Amino acid sequence: EVQLVESGGGLVQPGGSLRLSCAASGFTFSAYWMSWVRQAPGKGLEWVANIKEDGSEKNYVDSVKGRFTISRDNAKNSLYLVMNSLRAEDTAVYYCVVTSTFWGQGTLVTVSS
Amino acid sequence: SYELTQAPSVSVSPGQTARITCSGDAFPKKYAYWYQQKSGQAPVLVIYEDNKRLSGIPERFSGSNSGTMATLTISGAQVEDEGDYYCSSTDTIDNHWVFGGGTKLTVL
Numbered sequence: 001e002v003q004l005v006e007s008g009g010g011l012v013q014p015g016g017s018l019r020l021s022c023a024a025s026g027f028t029f030s031a032y033w034m035s036w037v038r039q040a041p042g043k044g045l046e047w048v049a050n051i052k053e054d055g056s057e058k059n060y061v062d063s064v065k066g067r068f069t070i071s072r073d074n075a076k077n078s079l080y081l082v083m084n085s086l087r088a089e090d091t092a093v094y095y096c097v098v099t100s101t102f103w104g105q106g107t108l109v110t111v112s113s
Numbered sequence: 114s115y116e117l118t119q120a121p122s123v124s125v126s127p128g129q130t131a132r133i134t135c136s137g138d139a140f141p142k143k144y145a146y147w148y149q150q151k152s153g154q155a156p157v158l159v160i161y162e163d164n165k166r167l168s169g170i171p172e173r174f175s176g177s178n179s180g181t182m183a184t185l186t187i188s189g190a191q192v193e194d195e196g197d198y199y200c201s202s203t204d205t206i207d208n209h210w211v212f213g214g215g216t217k218l219t220v221l
Contacts, residue, residue, distance in 0.1 A: 035210065045148070045156065045199050047210035059208050062114070095155060100146050100201065100210070101167070103155040 004104030022079040022096030030074035038092035117213035135200030145183030
C-alpha cells in the first residue's frame with residue numbers, strides 16, 4: 001500500500017524558514033517523479049514544485065522560485081521542501097504527491113506574526 | 114501563464130448525470146487528470162490520462178478530452194460523490210503542473 005507521510009509544518013514568522021519532509025513507502029520511490037502541491041485555507045490546489053526520479057531535474061511555480069528548494073534522498077525514500085523567506089501567502093496545507101497519482105494527508109504551514 | 118477554467122459549482126439530483134468541464138488551450142494535446150476532494154481530506158485521483166480509472170474508482174466516473182475541453186462525467190451521481198473536483202494538466206512547459214480552480218458538486 002502506498003503511504004506518504006508529511007511532517008515539518010507549523011507556525012513561522014514572515015521571513016522565516018521551514019523544512020518539510022515526506023516519508024514514502026509501499027512503492028519504488030526512486031522510480032517516480034515526486035511533487036509538492038499546496039492548498040491555502042478555503043482555496044484550490046496549487047502545484048509548487050516537482051523533482052525527477054534521480055533529482056537531475058527540478059521545476060518550480062514562479063511564485064516560489066528562488067525561495068523554495070525541492071530535494072530527495074532515494075536511499076531514505078524521502079522527499080523534502082526547504083522554504084525560505086516565507087510570506088503570509090505561503091500559508092497552506094502542503095501535500096506530497098507521487099507522479100500525479102497518490103497524495104499524502106498534508107502538513108499545515110502557517111506564516112504569521 | 115497557462116490556465117485551466119472550471120465552473121465554480123454544479124448541482125444534480127441523485128441518479129442524474131453530472132458533467133464537470135475544464136477548459137484549456139493545450140487540450141487535447143495534453144492529458145487531463147481529475148481529482149475528487151471531500152471536506153477535510155486529501156485529493157483522490159478519479160481519472161488519469163483523459164479517461165482511465167485506477168482500481169477502486171467506480172465505473173460511473175468517466176472522462177473525455179476533445180477540442181479545448183476536458184469533461185468529467187459521473188453517470189448516476191450519488192450523494193457520496195459530493196465534493197470538490199479539480200482538473201489538472203501540464204503546462205506548455207513540460208513537467209509544470211497546473212490545476213483548475215475547482216468545481217463544487219452538490220448531489221441532492
